[in-house]
């Protein structure tokens with residue numbers, strides 16, 4: 602295991618399909634996200650943003666290249682070992698929350714721990730702690746259908762940070778939310794990276810959302826086409842007259 606913390610992506614390529622149908626979604630992407638750093642990924646539709654995120658999160662296998670999460674090379678591990686790294690170290694936040702309707706907030710958040718063999722009582726305790734961290738410990742026993750969109754996304758974030766997560770991947774996490782609720786969700790992601798030294802990657806179409814990141818990378822046709830340091834402080838943008 603290499604001693605590199607955070608996320609390291611080297612020469613990443615991903616070809617979806619084969620023959621005449623083959624689509625080269627990523628063409629040699631290099632990216633390092635250090636612990637505590639939040640990087641935004643922007644780019645036109647079809648430029649490879651989601652593919653980059655799913656490869657970084659071990660949900661998709663790259664065609665070539667390396668993906669290291671806290672030194673664990675997802676491209677050389679067995680499928681079972683990748684799944685274990687995913688459950689223990691990687692948290693995902695999606696646009697549509699992906700919560701299980703039949704489970705309460707605490708049960709949804711505890712699920713990745715329980716799947717990983719953590720005893721139910723311990724998992725539920727950690728789930729309650731994660732829900733408290735995103736300020737919804739009063740919703741522990743509530744079902745997703747009885748929550749607002751913002752509350753559901755907080756549950757999804759709690760599920761993504763529960764336990765000892767080291768990498769937080771968010772794909773348009775504010776897409777289904779109004780702008781105030783969306784900003785609160787981004788603030789939460791930012792705080793997690795700052796306070797817990799988690800490496801974060803945020804895919805977004807919105808430059809105001811990208812302003813929460815330390816760095817923005819631009820993808821075009823599967824390549825990194827440019828990079829900028831942080832935009833003006835997000836709080837300043839929020840306070841600016843509309």
Ligand SMILES: Nc1ncnc2c1ncn2[C@@H]1O[C@H](COP(=O)(O)OP(=O)(O)OP(=O)(O)O)[C@@H](O)[C@H]1O
Nearest residue numbers: 617618624625626645646647648649650651652653
């Ligand atoms: N499972 C798949 N099978 C075939 N082609 C795919 C698959 N997933 C993605 N692609 C193709 O790979 C390219 C990159 O897709 P990707 O979803 O990563 O882009 P994106 O930047 O996230 O787009 P969007 O902003 O629209 O979500 C696109 O041409 C897409 O059609």
